[in-house]
Amino acid sequence: MMKIIYILFLFTLLSSSHASVNDFCVADTKASDTPTGYPCKPVSQITSDDFVFHGFVAGNTNSSNPVALTPAFVTQFPALNGLGVSAARLDLAQGGTVPMHTHPGATELVIILEGEITAGFLTPTTAYSKTLKSGDLIVFPQGMLHFLVNSGQGKASAFLTFSSANPGAQLLDNLLFSNNLPSSLVAQTTFLDLAQVKKLKARFGGSG
Amino acid sequence: MMKIIYILFLFTLLSSSHASVNDFCVADTKASDTPTGYPCKPVSQITSDDFVFHGFVAGNTNSSNPVALTPAFVTQFPALNGLGVSAARLDLAQGGTVPMHTHPGATELVIILEGEITAGFLTPTTAYSKTLKSGDLIVFPQGMLHFLVNSGQGKASAFLTFSSANPGAQLLDNLLFSNNLPSSLVAQTTFLDLAQVKKLKARFGGSG
């Protein structure tokens, strides 16, 4: 009996000092970020609730707002800090489209929930693309330009999971057309017609 | 026009040599594995189908087989090789239990689909545990001992996503009771009663 108490004490001591370091590191998102994640909240302030995220449910979509994305990234779910994983829920009304975009630091693994989704990623020589339905997965390797389209009848939805706690999302149209670079420079570096660039700059809030 | 063709040629050349290396590396699972994953299949043999996995659907459960797990790890889905992500679908009949286990090299992020699941992970000082329902997420940091139980009425199901292409699963009872270590040694190193060890060794196929 003595032995057990001794062991208990011994390992509890070790483990509690340890717990604040490597086992998990719930983000203190008010502190400055670092290249590998946020500083940790003190373990004494952590409860079971920190490891749970609520509201990972279907977003509202309709014909004018056909895309709803519900992210659970480190900003929304600080327990993911340093753990190399996150998720989002995607809901698409009929015809809804997630336009071309990249995640510079994350692979994306998509789980189709309902409906029909056509999705793929692009390489310079080949577009890897498929029409998917419930029970299908597709993977977009890190940094690759990819898209998802509700290509069926009715709603479609999917879970998106990522190999990073903070995958972000760089929508191609925002990249190209929300900025104040001269339209002529955008045209020159994309081979798009200048009129096309100006038209999309107007739509996406860019100037120049 | 000349310019465009030139550019096209230039970058296609670069990118195609590149594609076989870093953009993705679909596993040649017949070759020997390495500490960081399998050798790559030649890009020339890769098609869109490599990046898609079918059959990520509800497994059959009933009162005698209350747990069904459908993995999409690198063994089943070779495109995940080197990409640091994988998934599994979990279906639990009423009362179904995923017993205590660890993934030594992966964090697990759970998405509850339906039903009520009580889940948590254990640290030496605290058990972080919650009862969850559809729309909830819970995260089990890498290497932590954790469990999931269908604690509600009727079926429950969840998607499990991982920060590794090959998270495996080390069920505590298999670890302790499927081997041929002497029962007395298992008792000594777990503080379990010898009779308890022998009883579970008999159930889990161990000897000794």
Place this chain on the structure above:
Amino acid sequence: MMKIIYILFLFTLLSSSHASVNDFCVADTKASDTPTGYPCKPVSQITSDDFVFHGFVAGNTNSSNPVALTPAFVTQFPALNGLGVSAARLDLAQGGTVPMHTHPGATELVIILEGEITAGFLTPTTAYSKTLKSGDLIVFPQGMLHFLVNSGQGKASAFLTFSSANPGAQLLDNLLFSNNLPSSLVAQTTFLDLAQVKKLKARFGGSG
């Protein structure tokens, strides 16, 4: 001569700015930890003493306290911060046992110093276990459940080295029986008898 002074100045300048960053990063353990370690103490405050740890000696053991562990982890030895290595000294009185435990983020390499130690780690299909003596090494890969027992006559001791500056230690009994989870839930998720769970909860300080 001029050249040498010039070179001396040039490289000293570079190196001293550099030293505060990558060559080493002695932990400021009062600052918040991050997923990859503590912020660094200023180089100006570092002396030779920071890189040395004293007291890595045999702990006191006897029949009521048969296990003594002397850790030199980042908490005790801040110079290890960010360097991916640490150590502990283990002393075992006759019959002394280090019960089943894991280090979620570290491989352990054991150097047997004296006596006879039976040690091993468990996988779902096989227990890899050996009886070892002075001059033997055994390795427990990262995250694997393992144990060490003084299986000989008289004392036994070993050095434990780790592939992490902060390996911690998750004793299985503390994980399972020191918490406040309902005993019935622990029984359900471990296949242990309820009476066994309650007995060990009482011993290891758990409730529920």
Place this chain on the structure above:
Amino acid sequence: MMKIIYILFLFTLLSSSHASVNDFCVADTKASDTPTGYPCKPVSQITSDDFVFHGFVAGNTNSSNPVALTPAFVTQFPALNGLGVSAARLDLAQGGTVPMHTHPGATELVIILEGEITAGFLTPTTAYSKTLKSGDLIVFPQGMLHFLVNSGQGKASAFLTFSSANPGAQLLDNLLFSNNLPSSLVAQTTFLDLAQVKKLKARFGGSG
């Protein structure tokens, strides 16, 4: 004297076995790649020439071929395997443009050699762009969409260095317009006009 010979023998033994593993790993580019690089050529076949690359010189440019890129990536320079660095030389005739592209797995650090180059990278909210001249550096963080344009009079040239042995290059126009995805799908997922998509598909060798 004896001592020196002993030491010499001792360390030479250790070091030569070691040299084949971690100090360097010149790629055997005929073997299958892995997620972290090629298998190593035997050390016995390595000479000084393996660590040197010739021909990192100005490529020929003229008004019809205004861009010349001379890569020294792992394919061309196998000694870079596993070392996390590579380079390329870029020459631009007047008006020459490196169109929008990404390197999914590499940061790019550009050293301007001569002429005037306007370069930048895009984020969803801001374009970070500058006009640069000899003696300027610009960095494009990993995975970001970026461009370089000879915006001055006469030739311009730069060295491009990368944080990967195999950064590749994914030209946006090749991604979007060299494939066989239906033009309507490309239009839908880029917000480009269908006519624009078809025009560029014709130029960049795509179909659909």
Place this chain on the structure above:
Amino acid sequence: MMKIIYILFLFTLLSSSHASVNDFCVADTKASDTPTGYPCKPVSQITSDDFVFHGFVAGNTNSSNPVALTPAFVTQFPALNGLGVSAARLDLAQGGTVPMHTHPGATELVIILEGEITAGFLTPTTAYSKTLKSGDLIVFPQGMLHFLVNSGQGKASAFLTFSSANPGAQLLDNLLFSNNLPSSLVAQTTFLDLAQVKKLKARFGGSG
């Protein structure tokens, strides 16, 4: 139109929260460093100028100061923080020498600009060394002892690029002869004659 605005808003929201974390992390060099780099400056304070470095030009050399090194490491160019790359410009008057040194955490890739440079790195069994000219590259794998000498007529210059944002430079003579270790200890551990050690200690500012 509604759809585009919706998408625009959706992704801008995600991306701007994201931009502060993974896309880049410009160093706040006044904050404490960590093992993986400095905390990030707020994105709101970042402009295009942060990603540009000026003054990467030929340093002044002459017969008394034959070596000029212009570093662009994270200290001088904070945008490199966390990006795994940096550079320096090296200018050597005739006969100028960069003495034996190491970068403990970085591979170095050298681009010869002008003149003739003899350079190489040392292993216990082989020196890999070549005489190089404009248009040649040489790579020194991480941590290897290496040197560069202007072995030609007239000036020589090179760009040095590194696989780390902060490669530093550990000049062998500074390591051995700028310290206050007893000269006899230095002699004992290097096999150098005591007189040689004392002579160089005097030159390089050491004592003892």
Place this chain on the structure above:
Amino acid sequence: MMKIIYILFLFTLLSSSHASVNDFCVADTKASDTPTGYPCKPVSQITSDDFVFHGFVAGNTNSSNPVALTPAFVTQFPALNGLGVSAARLDLAQGGTVPMHTHPGATELVIILEGEITAGFLTPTTAYSKTLKSGDLIVFPQGMLHFLVNSGQGKASAFLTFSSANPGAQLLDNLLFSNNLPSSLVAQTTFLDLAQVKKLKARFGGSG
């Protein structure tokens, strides 16, 4: 009972496929190495003996062979492959010296066993050095030049542990004096006198 068998089967299946990949990867040292380690031996060929190393005992030392080093690196102990840890035993006769050397890819943590050892590592501005005895640890951060000397009466011994499965050892004298570089070049790049270089080239087997 049915349930347990089901679970047992389910997890054994998962875990055994997994075991060949991530849990451990015992080196097939006859296959070609990669930048991150050797390919794995098949799990079916692995036994407990693979995880144990024998003969980690005092080497023979005497006045003519004062240094004995017994390595347990991946070459000698293939189970360490991919696990980021290794060890060696060092025995020093009175006056025995481990001359200046580096491990380019490993931090070294030294455990003093007996005798008195003076040890330290060098930075361009400071030598961090101490005289140590049994029960002391000293750490040499990755890539730093360091030494150990038996500075006491009688024998001394230590365990050396490393943050790499293959730390190697680059003895400074072998680096500088075992090669065929011209002695004048070695003198020029080290500031050593030419006579000193020639003397040590003769001793350490170099030519030139």
